[in-house]
Amino acid sequence: MENSYAAVASEKEDSQLLGILEEHVAYEPEAILAVIAEIEKRNLQAPNLEQIKQDTLQNLLQREQQLNPEPIGPASLTDKFKDFWGFFVPKRHYFVTPILVNTNIVIFVLLALAGMHVLSPEGEDLVNAGANFGPYTLTGEPWRLFTSMFLHIGIIHLLVNMYALVSIGGALEPLVGRKQFITAYILCGLAGSLASLWWDQQRISAGASGAIFGMFGMFMTMVLLEQRMTWAEKKGMVFNMLGVIALNLVFGLKGGIDNAAHTGGLLLGIAYGAVLMLRSGRYFTQHYNLRGSIVTVALLLGAFVGLYLQIPTENARYLTMLDRFGERETKAMDVMKEMELDATLISGGKYLQGLEQGIALWDESIKDLITLQELSDLGEQQAKEVEILLSYTQLRKTSYTMMRDDIQSNKPWMHQKQQRVLWAIGTYVQELQALRGGEEHESKETESEIPVDVEVDKMETLDPDAKPLFVIDGEPLEQMNLNDVEEIIHPDDVESISVLKGEEAVAKYGEKAQNGVVEIISKQK
Template sequence: MENSYAAVASEKEDDQLLEILGEHAAYEPEAILALIAEIEKRNLQAPDLEQIKQETLQALQQRELQLNPEPAGPTSFADKFKDFWTLFVPQRHYFVTPILVNINIVIFVLLVLTGMHVLSPEGEDLLNAGSNYGPYTLTGEPWRLFTAMFLHIGIIHLLVNMYALASIGGALEPLVGRKQFITAYVLCGLAGSLASLWWDQQRNGAGASGAIFGMFGMFMTMVLLERRMTWAEKKGMVYNMLGVIALNLVFGLQGGIDNAAHTGGLVLGIAYGAVLMLRSGRYFTQQYNLRGSIVTVALLLVAFVGLYLQIPTENAKYLTMLDRFGERETAAMDVMKEMELDATLINGGKYLPGLEQGITLWDESIKELIALQELPDLGEQQAKEVEILLNYTQLRKTSYQMMRDDIQSNQPWMHSKQQQVLWAISTYVQELNDLRGGEEPEPTASENEIPVRMEVDDLEKLDPDAKPLFVIDGEPLEQMNPDDVEKIIHPDDIASVTVLKGKEAVALYGEQARNGVVLITKKKE
């Protein structure tokens, strides 16, 4: 083979030799070495001749090592330690990979130092660090598609991924060069994040797995398409890659592992590897036309943006609303907890700022829930939950307005009308729990029940007879105001309280239970 290359080179004119040398990346290393030997023989002046010669020799040596790896002999502990540390040190043909490994490790260490658990990080810590969570990523934070690639869910996750990255990076980066390696890594990571979003918007995703799977797929594709090696030379590497990929995908079928991200990165890695092979004429090379690289990356990024914009966002907006609703509800209920603990001071005015803040928070939730109702593709159960939450929130706002007005007028706030409002609120809480538990919720509306959209002034029009039926240890009492029940049974003597409503209440206790039933069980003496 070498003699044939030398014979061909000897027949070329001087200018032809120099022209071929300028395009050395497109030819086999043996051909270029024969060409250089002919140029040196003729004493021709060629720019960068020695550098091209050294690069060609290194490429030839790298290929030989991949095809015929030398058996590792026994090494000392010092040698093994030295070899281990080289995984983290950038070198000429292993430059980007250790930098990526180091970045992932440093980020993990910094997060642990700020309080993240080293083995099982909390979801909130990952969210704060930039994990890929649909309700956030799809509602104004698309940068999480990128940052999630550098976060890991515990040290085991980190070590496994970094070992895989160092392994594939050590084989692939010398073949395609630094620029193509880092470009492919980022693109495959983004593809994995997007695939994860399409599959499960409620997953809190993090990790470099999508990018790493892409590197494995890219390497396997490039080996398959490379024209210089025979199948006998390729099949060992191809079967090895297929085994690694299949094993990890099967392992990923277990719960908690983001196989969608793995698959997304793998598919893009296979496609990107095929594109690189076609661009190079199906040879391994580090030299790629800059314009072609820019066009390839631009097209992929446009495709990513298109896919991102096509992801249905109704569920993400719903989940985001639930998070915000929970935060507002917690803040708004703080003043209620204080009032319950220190009821003697409720008319002192100290709670007015808290009530005003609560009214504002409930009002913000009402506006957001109304906007959510207008989404065209909201699921049936989600729409029902939004409706119940809206009714609940409007009553909470009414309750707070009543408390504020009572305190301002130096009146007791826990009167019968307030108790009716709180009882109506409890029915919506129960209805929501039934719905989420898979039960068909009973309707809460009745002709005498508190109107959901009622303003404070409308409370004066309430039917004073609209009271629930109280049943103590199975014995129905006459309908009465809730505050009168304390005259019959002391709160400390109550073991449990159950609220029945709608058809269930009427079926058990007749028409007198049309406004609901409060079942009270006494503590056993």
């Protein structure tokens, strides 16, 4: 109804609008308010405009009170329940807020029924549900900037946010209307998600807090800029909102709370409120030009896209690949756990399919880790971690391949060579743990125990038909294969082994090393 009044008023000539205003007592209050809004938008001069507006609002209020009189005396339990239930039921001037509240609650209940913990959800569950998480949001899943606005980290988080949303929505939505309220809510939520992503890509961020902070900032700004009210009328509301905002931001400093999202939403809300006041001539109104609204939203969304594209993604790609590496490793190691539980079935070939799947998973991780090595902006520790993981993964694949071949040939699979490979894998695990813990690790000792053939297997990225260059105690041995080398030096006499690839190998030994180099130092040397 209110939209039809506004549409009719927008089609009237200036003289017609002024004529209707002179005979305002003959029209419905909603029609007169639409006419007044159109007159204000056109900056027309009308006698007693403000007085007519106040009288019309008073008439409208009296009519509402007559239609819905307040109960006399103490409210009954039933009345209290109805008042509480009213927070969740859309009404004429309180329509979008309860829909947002109900949406957040329904999503939380559905996730709880699906198994998510209601008090302290696991980070993995939140990410799977659509939380904002840099390694995923920045590598092809930008929709998380939006979906994270409707997820909450526990029921306490949900209840606090919904109480705040009802409080600010009940005050702001009737002043700006449904369209501007929902538009501002979504834009402030997106701004909060972007700010969180800029500040910390490794944080799992979820919740409506950024959007809600934005609505508080928007309301405070509009009250400050509104020209009809005096400062005496404004200061109580302004100081109250400033106190709420400051208290929550200070509370968020203790940790575990995404203050970046709060700040991002707040700043966007302040800016958006200022824009609305400038568009309306510094009056509260529900009527805004559609073209102006489209332009405003388009400009903000364009700015969001630009900010999103400017966020550095190297670290996010690194974290994403590590996360996928962990998932593949868990799946690949399932067959090993089964073999440990029931070794009697190994000779029957029960685990061959699991080993084949494991080999394929290790292959995928090897490709990802090689891609990571090519990233130019990796930090020193990250590069070292990738190097260790690559060696670890290559050895895992070697171990699985030997197990598969031995089981297919009905040979004992836990032989000396397999034991040495598993021991070498363990040393890489120790080296990785030491690196992440900031400790020194003796990699020399690790290299000395790894068999020559295992190091050669790690060079599988080279041409499989090409032979690497073997160098024993500094002397290159061209056109030699592994069996020839083992005739020259026994594995027990090896002190250390290192592998050179690509440009590094060619730079040290020339073109003959283009297929890689295996440097062997004997204990005697």
